[in-house]
Amino acid sequence: MDEPIALVTGASRGIGRAVALALARDGCGVVVHYHTREEAAEETRALIARENGRALVRRFDVAKWEEVEAAVKEITRTHGPIRVLVNNAVAIRDHLLMRMPLDAWREVIDTDLNGVYYCTKAVVTAMAGRRRPDRRIINITSVVGETGSIGQTNYAAAKAGVIGFTKAAARELAPLGVTVNAVSPGYIDTEAIQHLPVKELEKRIPARRIGKPEEVAHLVAFLASAEAGYITGQVIRVNGGLLM
Numbered sequence: 001m002d003e004p005i006a007l008v009t010g011a012s013r014g015i016g017r018a019v020a021l022a023l024a025r026d027g028c029g030v031v032v033h034y035h036t037r038e039e040a041a042e043e044t045r046a047l048i049a050r051e052n053g054r055a056l057v058r059r060f061d062v063a064k065w066e067e068v069e070a071a072v073k074e075i076t077r078t079h080g081p082i083r084v085l086v087n088n089a090v091a092i093r094d095h096l097l098m099r100m101p102l103d104a105w106r107e108v109i110d111t112d113l114n115g116v117y118y119c120t121k122a123v124v125t126a127m128a129g130r131r132r133p134d135r136r137i138i139n140i141t142s143v144v145g146e147t148g149s150i151g152q153t154n155y156a157a158a159k160a161g162v163i164g165f166t167k168a169a170a171r172e173l174a175p176l177g178v179t180v181n182a183v184s185p186g187y188i189d190t191e192a193i194q195h196l197p198v199k200e201l202e203k204r205i206p207a208r209r210i211g212k213p214e215e216v217a218h219l220v221a222f223l224a225s226a227e228a229g230y231i232t233g234q235v236i237r238v239n240g241g242l243l244m
Contacts, residue, residue: 003029003054004134005082006224007075009062009119010089012040014190015140018213019086020044022221024053028084031075032057035089062089062115063107072122083132084224085123087116087162088140092192094151105154112158116165120180124173135178136224139166140216141235143186143243163235170233179232181223185216186239207240 006028010016020030021044030048032055034041041057048055058075060067075082091111093104116139127135144152145159163182170180187193187201188211202208216238222228223236237243 003027004084005029005031005075005080006084006086007031007033007082007123008086008088009033009115011044012037014192015185015188015213015216016088017044017047018217019088019220020055021047022214022217023084023224024048024055025051026221026225029079030055033089034059035061062119063110065118068118069122072119072126076126081127082123083134084136084138085119086138086140086220087119089115092155094155096151097153100154108154109158112155113161113165116162120169124178127176127178133177133229134226135176136228137169137173137178137180138220138223139180139182141182141184143184143237143239146184147243166235167233174232179223179229181231181233182235183216183219183223184235184237184239186211186237186242188213188216205240205242209240211238211240
């Protein structure tokens with residue numbers, strides 16, 4: 001690809017799809033990552049192509065280092081260095097703490113936290129020797145990582161870990177010209193909240209509504225831009241005032 005390359009994990013639907021579209025509109029060639037939903041990922045690619053953007057689809061499991069490393073090497077070798085990484089892939093398996101199966105804890109931690117580490121490490125390693133002031137890593141965390149939530153000790157722990165990871169990585173990578181920031185959505189209109197009592201949730205939100213994936217994507221696109229080069233190590237909330 002001639003365009004700067006952005007890798008968006010979990011880009012087959014929801015926030016990831018909206019982010020992929022926003023980055024394509026800003027002139028990035030987008031790598032649409034998926035793990036299990038190939039058809040949905042292809043839909044994302046088609047939406048980008050419909051707007052004359054460029055995208056390709058890649059499957060790998062962010063929870064497995066070997067797959068992440070191989071995928072990033074292949075993308076870098078065949079299409080060029082990844083300038084923007086958006087760590088958005090997520091697993092959610094809710095259970096009360098005392099009833100949580102071990103595999104539900106492990107799956108969420110492996111995907112939502114270890115996956116951020118694996119993807120960031122692979123992309124930064126591939127950047128080695130290419131110091132430029134326009135490299136961006138943007139991690140999608142959650143309001144739950146700051147407040148906690150009943151039935152989500154695994155998810156809350158992973159997302160809180162992403163916040164700490166973001167701040168530490170921002171300090172380490174700043175000398176290389178890489179900014180690292182986190183975006184913390186509240187309740188956004190995606191599959192993840194379809195089982196929740198939306199009308200009741202809206203009463204708790206000062207804005208009195210659920211957010212849209214595009215509202216998160218606009219912020220991610222800004223953080224990926226040249227204008228955001230002096231912003232790093234930040235956690236920026238998109239939650240309608242739910243947490244201030």
